[in-house]
Amino acid sequence: MEEPSLKDLTGVGERTLKRLERAGIRSPRQLALMTASELASIADIGESHALAITEAARRELEGALRIGVMKAREHYEALLKQRKLTTGCSNLDSILDGGLEPAAITEFVGSFGSGKTQLMHQLCVTVQLPEGRGGLAGKALYLDTERGFSPKRLIHIASRFGLDEGVLDNVFSVNVVNSDHQVALLDEVERLVRSEGVRLVVVDSLTSLFRREYPGRDILAERQQRLNRY
Known part of the structure; x- marks a missing residue:
């Protein structure tokens, strides 16, 4: 079922819609995941109004976001229907219980040179595989903050999976210049997911x-707040 638009929500008139769009909010899904105080701050609306709007968004999307009341069996059956994305490594897939979960954040942590960037490139290839081979038949978006993105590496990995350099047409990349740019790109991420069939976002x-x-301990709290919002 198609998700509602912002203007379909109770409490969102033309004036409020313009404020939400100026704040970079394009969908009810964004609202459903925000607190009322956060929305009031960034959209310059009253907190009671913000609360009404966020609650309206959650009511509309409680099934899609699984935030309504449901039995454990319903939750379990919904999880069984999800298609996971293969990493291209059977041992890693086993550790991840079949691969990367959809609509979720998976964080890979390791020391310099441990293969994190290599794995990110591999995922940009495996996401293009058909579902029968563990892929999602979709495209990827690579947000590169460390100048590690390499089209040549993608081509090399693709050959391992029986694909050619056509994989490059299904990967978008952005050189992120600073943290402000990184946060601002969230709006572009949503646009690409909706319009271009992007099924994987790599940061x-x-x-x-x-x-x-934000190197100093005196601004550690500010850094953490920005990261949490991102």
Whole structure:
């Protein structure tokens, strides 16, 4: 079922719609995951109004987001229907109970040179595989904060999976210049997911720009707040 638009929500008139769009909010899904105080702050609306809007968004999407009341069996059956994305490595898939979960955040942590960026490139290839081979028949978006993205590496990996350099046409990449740019790109991410069939978003890496721009302990709290919002 198609998700409702912002203007379909109770409490969202033309004036409020313009405020939400100026704040970078394009969908009820974004609202459903925000607190009323956060929405009031970024959209410059009253907190009671913000609360009404976020609650309306959650009511509309409680099935899609699985935030309504449901039996454990219903939850379990919904999980069984989800198609996971293979990493292209059977041992890693086994550790992840079949691969990467959809509509979820998976974080890979390791020391420098441990293969994290290599794995991110491999995922950009495996997401293009048909569902019968563990893929999602979709495209990828690579947000590169460390200048590690390599089209040549994608082509090399693709050959291992029987694909050619056509994989490059299904991967979008962005050189992220600073943490402000990284946060601002969230709006572009949603557009690509909706319009271009992007099924995987890679951020490599999530924290490097924030660590670089907020180095001191005296601004650690500010850095964490920005990361949490991202």
